[in-house]
Amino acid sequence: xTAMLELADLTKHYRTKHxxxxxxxxxxxxxxxxxxxxxxxxxxxxxxxxxxxxLQLEQPTSGAIRFEGQDIATMDRAALRxxxxxxxxxxxxxxxxxxxxxxxxxxxxxxxxxHERKSRAELAKIVAEVLDVVGMPANAARLYPHEFSGGQRxxxxxxxxxxxxxxxxVLDEPVSALDxxxxxxxxxxxxxxxxxxxxxxxxxxxxxxxxxxxxSDVAVVYLGSLSExxxxxxxxxxxxxxxxxxxxxxxPLPDPDHVLSEAAAMGEIASAMNPPPGCRFHPRCPHAMxxxxxxxxxxxxxxxxxxxxxxxxxxxxxx
Amino acid sequence: xxxxxxxxxxHLHLKRxxxxxxxxxxxxxxxxxxxxxxxxxxxxxxxxGLSLLRLLPKGSGRxxxxxxxxxxxxxxxxxxxxxxxxxxxRKIAMIMQDPMTSLNPxxxxxxxxxxxxxxxxxxxxxxxxxxxxxVLQRVRLPSPADRLGDYPHQFSGGQRxxxxxxxxxxxxxxxxxxxxxxxxxxxxxxxxxxxxxxxIQADTGAGIILITHDLGVAASLCRRxxxxxxxxIIETGPVRAIYRTPSHPYTKALLAAIPRxxxxxxxxxxxxxxxxxxxxxxxxxxxxxxxxxxMDKCAEAPPTVxxxxxxxxxxxxxx
Numbered sequence: 001x002t003a004m005l006e007l008a009d010l011t012k013h014y015r016t017k018h019x020x021x022x023x024x025x026x027x028x029x030x031x032x033x034x035x036x037x038x039x040x041x042x043x044x045x046x047x048x049x050x051x052x053x054x055l056q057l058e059q060p061t062s063g064a065i066r067f068e069g070q071d072i073a074t075m076d077r078a079a080l081r082x083x084x085x086x087x088x089x090x091x092x093x094x095x096x097x098x099x100x101x102x103x104x105x106x107x108x109x110x111x112x113x114x115h116e117r118k119s120r121a122e123l124a125k126i127v128a129e130v131l132d133v134v135g136m137p138a139n140a141a142r143l144y145p146h147e148f149s150g151g152q153r154x155x156x157x158x159x160x161x162x163x164x165x166x167x168x169x170v171l172d173e174p175v176s177a178l179d180x181x182x183x184x185x186x187x188x189x190x191x192x193x194x195x196x197x198x199x200x201x202x203x204x205x206x207x208x209x210x211x212x213x214x215x216s217d218v219a220v221v222y223l224g225s226l227s228e229x230x231x232x233x234x235x236x237x238x239x240x241x242x243x244x245x246x247x248x249x250x251x252p253l254p255d256p257d258h259v260l261s262e263a264a265a266m267g268e269i270a271s272a273m274n275p276p277p278g279c280r281f282h283p284r285c286p287h288a289m290x291x292x293x294x295x296x297x298x299x300x301x302x303x304x305x306x307x308x309x310x311x312x313x314x315x316x317x318x319x
Numbered sequence: 320x321x322x323x324x325x326x327x328x329x330h331l332h333l334k335r336x337x338x339x340x341x342x343x344x345x346x347x348x349x350x351x352x353x354x355x356x357x358x359x360x361x362x363x364x365x366x367x368g369l370s371l372l373r374l375l376p377k378g379s380g381r382x383x384x385x386x387x388x389x390x391x392x393x394x395x396x397x398x399x400x401x402x403x404x405x406x407x408x409r410k411i412a413m414i415m416q417d418p419m420t421s422l423n424p425x426x427x428x429x430x431x432x433x434x435x436x437x438x439x440x441x442x443x444x445x446x447x448x449x450x451x452x453x454v455l456q457r458v459r460l461p462s463p464a465d466r467l468g469d470y471p472h473q474f475s476g477g478q479r480x481x482x483x484x485x486x487x488x489x490x491x492x493x494x495x496x497x498x499x500x501x502x503x504x505x506x507x508x509x510x511x512x513x514x515x516x517x518x519i520q521a522d523t524g525a526g527i528i529l530i531t532h533d534l535g536v537a538a539s540l541c542r543r544x545x546x547x548x549x550x551x552i553i554e555t556g557p558v559r560a561i562y563r564t565p566s567h568p569y570t571k572a573l574l575a576a577i578p579r580x581x582x583x584x585x586x587x588x589x590x591x592x593x594x595x596x597x598x599x600x601x602x603x604x605x606x607x608x609x610x611x612x613x614m615d616k617c618a619e620a621p622p623t624v625x626x627x628x629x630x631x632x633x634x635x636x637x638x
Contacts, residue, residue: 042505043476149593179359180532181609184576184589191586206505213578213587236581250506251580252513252535256558260510260539268475268508 002069004168004200005031005054010063012049012224021272023049025224026063028299031168031217036194036201038215038232040208040247042269046224047204051170054202055089067168085115088161092173094153098145098160104131105141108160115164130159133196134189151182155189162193171203175210187214208251212236220244223272223280225296230304240306243281279307320388321526322348322371322494327385329363329370332378336598340366342550343385348494351520353527355537355558358547361594364530367547368496371528372407373399389494408435412487416499418479422471428455429467432485439490450489457522458485458515477508484515491523498530513539534577538562543629546570549594549605556630567632569606604635612636 012024024046031037039047052058054065056072064071067083075083088111091097098107108130109123118126128138134155145153154174161169174190175183187210194201205211211218212232219229220243228241239245249261267284270276276283282292287310299307329341341363348354356364369375370382371394387394389410394402412435415421422431433451436442442450448467455463458481471479480500487495497516501509513536520527531537537544538558545555546567554567565571575588592609595601601608607617616635624637 042507151593180534180573181359181576181590182593184587185591187578187587188589207578208506209578209580212580213584246507248580250510252509252533252539253580254534254538254562254574254577256538256562258538260513268477269505 001032003030003066004033004035004068005029005037005202006064006066006069007050007054008064008066010050010053010065011061012046012053012058013061016273019273022275023224023272024053024060025275027219027221027224027226029219029226029229031200031202033167033200034194034198035217036203036215038211038218039202039204039221040206040211040218041221042206044269044272045221046272047221048172049224050221051089051172051202051204055087055170056084081115085111085164086167087170088164088166088168089170089172090154090157090161090174093177094145094150094157095177097157098153100145102144103141104143104145104148104156107145107156108141108163111160112163126163127159130162131156133162133193134159149182150178151185154178154186158186158189158193162197165197166199168200168202171201173205174203176205176207183210190214208236208247220247223270223275225280226299226305226307227281228304228306228308229299230301234304238304240301240304241281241308242285242287242310244306246284279309320347321350321352321390322528323386323388324367324371325386325388327367327370327387328383329366329375329380330383331366331376331380333598338597339550339600340380340597341370342597342600344545344547344550344552345385346545346552346555348526348528350493350526351524352543353516353520353529353541355541355544356528356530356547357532357534357537357544359532359594361549361597362547363550363597364547365498368413368498368528368530371494371496372411372413373402374407374413404439408492409439409490410492411494411496412490412492414480414483414487414495414497414500417503418476418483419471419503421483422479424471427468427470428474428482432482432489435486435489441490451485454485454489455482457488457519458482460485475508476504477511480504480508480512481515484512484519488519488523488525492525494526494528495519496528496530499532500529501536502531502533509536516540534562534574546573549600550597551605551633553606553634554632556626556632557628560627560630564626564630566626566630566637567606567634568610568612568636570632572609572611604633 007027007029010027014021041047053060105127108127127141136155175186215232218232218235220227222243228244278294279292279297282288291309297307297309299305325345326343327341331338331340358364382395429451433447452464460481501512529540541558544558544561545552548569554570572590590609603618604621607613621633621635623631623633625631
């Protein structure tokens with residue numbers, strides 16, 4: 001089966017006056033149709049850069065992005081136009097992602113107008129339909145973004161992304177700017193429209209509980225490289241990379257009897273300008289060995305893969 | 320009792336009308352105790368913290384009723400100059416959410432950490448310098464003596480939050496108000512700051528008010544929790560009572576709305592609707608419009624019912 005989206009050795013370096021920032025380094029991933037792939041990692045790890053390359057907001061330094069088997073770098077104009085209408089994004093902050101000077105109806109109609117000739121009546125119908133899908137009244141189209149709460153604005157952003165009936169949606173921290181009681185509404189909505197429209201999701205989040213709840217597959221990114229990837233259930237039940245283990249141990253649970261692991265409280269992420277040699281995680285790793293300091297480990301294993309020299313069982317015993 | 324707040328009312332006088340941001344709340348904090356003020360944005364938790372220090376928005380914010388007693392001393396009637404001299408930064412100090420905006424980018428960190436000590440005449444000259452180094456050591460900033468002349472942008476997010484904490488604890492305050500101290504940080508750094516707050520408390524015996532929307536962070540740090548909704552405390556109790564036997568429908572709904580790490584994957588129970596406007600709040604229970612157990616009686620303000628030692632909630636269902 002062809003993957004909906006495939007990243008092959010995707011790399012992005014930024015040249016700055018201080019040197020080269022290696023934001024994304026040789027990331028390979030497959031996202032199957034109608035699944036949800038989550039990218040998790042700390043701020044600055046490169047997860048948003050990966051999303052930007054998929055959305056063509058950044059050009060990769062090397063490597064390929066394939067959409068249904070076709071490399072987007074070699075697509076002609078027509079194919080690229082078709083690609084762009086099939087890939088949509090929902091961003092973190094619905095206060096900055098919606099133009100405050102446009103009415104909601106115009107905001108939702110904009111992507112449609114960019115791709116199709118539609119009469120005013122046809123546009124109004126599309127807007128009303130997607131507003132209904134996201135649980136908003138049709139008269140919302142006449143109002144401005146500031147007249148809505150954060151949760152409602154995120155619904156509007158989702159409606160805009162849905163208007164062209166895309167196949168792949170990139171969700172960049174879609175609920176982290178929202179209040180706890182509103183988050184569940186939006187997550188449930190996203191799950192519902194995924195089933196209804198057969199969508200494939202790539203979600204970026206730093207919230208591990210959310211990722212475990214929402215995604216089918218997960219890729220853990222550390223300093224631009226994948227440290228672990230696989231089916232969400234397996235990765236969360238038996239994390240194989242010490243970084244994944246540290247991340248999971250660091251999540252405070254809503255349970256007063258849960259003791260936060262002290263082992264998780266180690267060091268800080270290194271700079272992508274001067275990433276450490278060998279395994280990029282080794283300066284923070286409690287299990288680092290000599291080889292980790294010199295030779296980068298390769299992501300191995302399927303479907304659950306980890307880039308670590310320690311055999312999984314040794315790691316389990318050590319923890 | 321270290322801090323006793325009774326029937327505190329703080330209003331914001333806006334163009335649109337008077338916003339009853341904090342509407343008659345009462346709570347105590349004992350020495351060495353951590354109280355969690357938990358709620359969503361707009362619930363009044365931050366304005367409660369700012370009321371204690373009388374740092375309300377100039378012109379619009381005003382404490383209009385109630386009492387705040389620190390070690391028996393009434394603060395609401397204290398003059399601004401006496402408050403600035405004896406209380407603010409001296410006996411009550413605050414750690415703000417975003418270390419990037421609570422540090423001044425054009426002053427060195429040595430200067431900023433030293434300023435409360437200078438202002439309160441605690442140390443000068445060489446003694447000031449060694450006091451600053453000492454307090455930076457206590458928050459575990461690496462090699463503080465060499466970094467006094469460095470500026471905020473030269474530190475990582477976690478280090479900046481340590482510097483902000485150092486500013487707050489320099490004068491050994493009796494009460495620390497920590498407003499979302501870990502929200503801007505990654506999980507692995509969050510654990511470090513949670514541990515730091517614990518250490519500070521163990522060392523100084525200060526009372527801590529932790530303001531947060533994160534039920535996980537609250538569970539890991541607090542001894543008691545007060546849940547705020549629409550300007551009021553709707554449930555308060557020992558941390559175990561709140562998480563094990565939540566009694567107010569809002570607390571229950573909030574706990575059901577968050578995905579939990581390691582829990583079986585089920586559909587999240589969303590809370591429908593959104594909080595009421597506090598310019599013209601409903602006269603009865605403020606959660607009633609969103610409550611699944613609403614009764615006719617809820618049109619009247621619910622009484623606060625004591626459920627067990629120190630655990631109480633304001634709901635007609637419990638009468």
